[in-house]
Structure formats: C-alpha cells, structure tokens
Amino acid sequence: METKKYASIKEYIADFPENVATILNKIRECIQKSAPNAEETISYNMPAFKQKKVLVYFAAYKNHIGFYALPSGNKAFQEEISKYKTGKGSIQFPLNEDIPYELIKKIVEFRVMEINE
Template identity: 20%
Template structure:
C-alpha cells in the first residue's frame, strides 16, 4: 500500500476508534486553526503555519493516537497532562478514553499564537528576539547550549 498523499487519503485508510479519534482531532484543528494548511509529513497528517512551521502532527497506532506539538507547547500544559503518557512533544491518546477536546483545543491555540508571534515580530513567548546567524535562527535556547554554536539570542 502506498503512503497517503493527503489528509483525506490518510483518514480513508483508518478504521474504528482510530478513525473516530482522528476525525475528532481533525475537526478541532479546523475549528482552532482554520488558517493552517494541511500536509502529510513523515507519513502523518500535519498542520502548518503560513510561514511553513509545523504546528502539530497526528499519528494513529493500534491502540492510541499521538498528537505531537513542540516540546515547549507540551511542557506548558504539564499540569493538565498529568493523566496522560507524554513524550518530548507528544501526547498519547488511548482509543478507549474520551479525547480531551478542551485541552487539545487550548494546546492548538497556544502553538498557533506562539508561531504567529514568532512569524510576526521575531520574538518567542517570553519576548526574546530571534537573531539569525548564518542560515539558522535561535530563540530561547539556554546560554549553556549556545557556547559552541553559531547562535545568539538577545532579550528586549
């Protein structure tokens, strides 16, 4: 079977609870980030900001789905995610539990606002300026990680 080329094709390949949960997340994405474009990235549905930044990705598995945000977005909701299995940026949603619509809605909105701010004024959520160095940009990277890199970060 070939890889899906569109989110519609991805959804058509799903069945049962996986399809139900995916369609629920897809509907939330349309509600919360209607301006986001949809694409297949790494074989999974992704929602992207107009700047090309990936807002979040959804992957479906045998017994659960993962919604993967940036690690900072996931970390911002640590208290709300206490009952969920999480990864660096991912939230595991078991099919045998109701999807946390309100929480996903808030997480989608949060990453969208953060990305809009970065794209608009070049700042992260803490007001730190992204300063290009060569072909790369760093935002909010701790100084200890910058010592041997080509990045610099300034606050304002």
C-alpha cells in the same frame, strides 16, 4: 512490506477502522477550528497542520492516538497532560478513554499564538 505513503489527511484517515477514523476526523476538526489559517499537509507520513511552520502532527496507533505539539506545547500544558503518557513533544491519548478534544483545541491555539509572535 513497503509502508504506504499518504498524499492527504483524508487518505490517511480512510485507512483506519470507522471508530478510529471518527476520532481522527474530530481531531482534524478541532485543529481546523483552532487554526483556521493553517494548511493541511502530510509530514513524516502523518497528518500535520502548518502555519509558517508545523503547528501539530497527529497519528493513530494500535492502542492510542499520538498527538505531537512539539516540546513547547507539552511544556505549556504539563499539568493538563500529566495523566497521559508523554515524550519530549508527544502525548498519547489511549483509544479506550475519552479523547480530550477541548485540550487539543487549547494546545493548537497556544501553538498558533506562539508561531505568530
């Protein structure tokens, strides 16, 4: 089976059940508020926001939301993200727990500051 190629974040979110789509839309809004000059795009077939370069990516999976703040975003917030499963530049927010929207905003603001320096 061929993987669907998304053309927009709106199209990506529309493919998920309502409960997951609601979370994805809230994450999108957090990013828009924290990075008002960022451009929405699809990169690696995932929603992404760019400002000079990619700030963050996010994606929905069966049991979690993947949030990709690149290694620098994870390093800067090591303590705050320690309760989540992480990779070098990824954080997994379980769908059966509250999504930390305020933390997402802080990470995005950090990435904006970092890119503008």
